[in-house]
Amino acid sequence: MNQQDNMIFGNPIRSKDVRSAETSKNKYAKRFGDDSASSYPVSTRENPCLGQFLNLQEIRIGEEGPALPEKTDQALIIGNIRMGFGHYRISIAMASAAHAKGFVPYWMDLNSYPQTTCTKVIGHQNDLYSKASRISQKSKLFNQWFWEPLNYEGFRQLSYNAKDQKNAELMAPVFKNVPKDIPLIGTHVWPAQAAIHAGMKYVVNAIPDNWPMALHLAEGSLHTVQTHYAYQGYKILNGMQKEDVLNPMPDESLIYTGHYVDHELVSNIGPDCDARVERAKSKGPIRFLLTIGGAGAQREIFASIISHLLPRIKSGRAVLFVNVGDYKNVWDELTGSIPELNDLSETHFDNWTDTCSFAEKALTEDVRGIHAFYHQDIFQAVYATNLLMRCTDVLVTKPSELSFYPVPKLFIRRIGGHEQWGAVHSAEIGDGTLECRDIPHTLQMVDLFCEDGAFLKGMCDNIRANREFGIYDGAYKVVEEAVKLKNNFN
Numbered sequence: 001m002n003q004q005d006n007m008i009f010g011n012p013i014r015s016k017d018v019r020s021a022e023t024s025k026n027k028y029a030k031r032f033g034d035d036s037a038s039s040y041p042v043s044t045r046e047n048p049c050l051g052q053f054l055n056l057q058e059i060r061i062g063e064e065g066p067a068l069p070e071k072t073d074q075a076l077i078i079g080n081i082r083m084g085f086g087h088y089r090i091s092i093a094m095a096s097a098a099h100a101k102g103f104v105p106y107w108m109d110l111n112s113y114p115q116t117t118c119t120k121v122i123g124h125q126n127d128l129y130s131k132a133s134r135i136s137q138k139s140k141l142f143n144q145w146f147w148e149p150l151n152y153e154g155f156r157q158l159s160y161n162a163k164d165q166k167n168a169e170l171m172a173p174v175f176k177n178v179p180k181d182i183p184l185i186g187t188h189v190w191p192a193q194a195a196i197h198a199g200m201k202y203v204v205n206a207i208p209d210n211w212p213m214a215l216h217l218a219e220g221s222l223h224t225v226q227t228h229y230a231y232q233g234y235k236i237l238n239g240m241q242k243e244d245v246l247n248p249m250p251d252e253s254l255i256y257t258g259h260y261v262d263h264e265l266v267s268n269i270g271p272d273c274d275a276r277v278e279r280a281k282s283k284g285p286i287r288f289l290l291t292i293g294g295a296g297a298q299r300e301i302f303a304s305i306i307s308h309l310l311p312r313i314k315s316g317r318a319v320l321f322v323n324v325g326d327y328k329n330v331w332d333e334l335t336g337s338i339p340e341l342n343d344l345s346e347t348h349f350d351n352w353t354d355t356c357s358f359a360e361k362a363l364t365e366d367v368r369g370i371h372a373f374y375h376q377d378i379f380q381a382v383y384a385t386n387l388l389m390r391c392t393d394v395l396v397t398k399p400s401e402l403s404f405y406p407v408p409k410l411f412i413r414r415i416g417g418h419e420q421w422g423a424v425h426s427a428e429i430g431d432g433t434l435e436c437r438d439i440p441h442t443l444q445m446v447d448l449f450c451e452d453g454a455f456l457k458g459m460c461d462n463i464r465a466n467r468e469f470g471i472y473d474g475a476y477k478v479v480e481e482a483v484k485l486k487n488n489f490n
Helices: 015-032 086-100 117-138 140-154 158-168 189-198 228-235 269-281 299-314 328-337 340-344 352-362 378-390 417-429 439-451 453-468 474-489
Strands: 042-046 057-061 075-080 104-109 184-186 203-206 222-225 240-243 254-256 286-291 318-323 345-349 370-374 394-397 409-411 432-435
Touching (some): 015 117, 015 158, 075 189, 075 474, 086 474, 117 140, 158 240, 184 189, 189 203, 203 474, 222 228, 228 254, 269 453, 286 299, 286 378, 286 439, 299 318, 299 328, 299 439, 318 378, 328 340, 328 370, 340 370, 345 352, 352 378, 370 378, 409 439, 417 432, 439 453
Parallel strands (some): 057 104, 184 203, 222 254, 318 370, 394 409, 409 432
């Protein structure tokens, strides 16, 4: 196993942090076992949802079935975990770009192999993260004194990375029988770290956030970032060991690519923005898309937006799309607090054909009222937002991975201090709003979109300009770099 113990990019890890990392790994091994001696079979299958769109194949660990092809020149592994929707969404963008460039994307979710130590460790940490996120939205003191500092400065430190690196050794066994010469794009640092530990030869670590944190470091991989701000922060490992001036990352370990966005969205920026501007000019109803992921931690904000828009929806001046992902309970709670939703809404629940048909028709046909979407299948739950983004005017979201998508965005309050920098970047390049940190300012921004057509048109103009500069081409470039690693080595 390749180990990353005492040093990262030439910077010594403090001995106390090394000891803490070893203790963490031993604790997880004692609780969940150490399957490094195991040899799991590897099989593949077509993804039932995205196979039809992206030729997406899944890698299954511990299951018998069709093997990976012997000739792997066209294969590209997308290594990820399900932790909320964000890393899945970025992974789908990579798969889309790979498919558009003629490669076959193989989906490898390290949080989907329940018999492995890898999944047990990730699942446990995911549960802790989700629980803390929910508490942070209910307790201002918890958020102020624990959750924001952890997300903002705790994850930023090399000490945190040292612990993750050591824990990732327990995740490496899932790669034992995966061909080591297939390029791998990790859309979370754990798959990238585990792949390096396991001896995968060509690993790209696609960093998701705009706030540089040591959490995302996986030495031995090529790190890609979506913004120039992130590039500079990672280059000098800014603030990652308090006030210490650290050795910078070498050029071959870090590149700027631009935003990670699906081919289907990038290639249709022109007609989609034209349609938005035309709807605004003709005084048609403005379309809002609300994406409520996770466990709906920000339900209060979304409920306020919906209630505020109801008069406009009833009079035909606004349309609302609500995607609750795979959390039906979130919709039930919304309808419980806003009884009118049941009467005014058309539900598209667990009917993938219906959802796809609706999104396609909405590109060219008029839409009225409220449309709610729920899908138990995680791929359908995530990809429904991708389909709806093309036919919406304003995406309402927290400033996380969706900050980087080419659609006008209204940013509600963040979850975790690191997310605020996604909104800052989006506002600076003109395709999204400032982060609205309370409900009154959020509703003010809703009114601005509804009443000022120039505001929406300005964002569409900026999206077109950003497209010309290649800002949304990051997923294509990540795929190119992954393939280049293999080609240059050979």
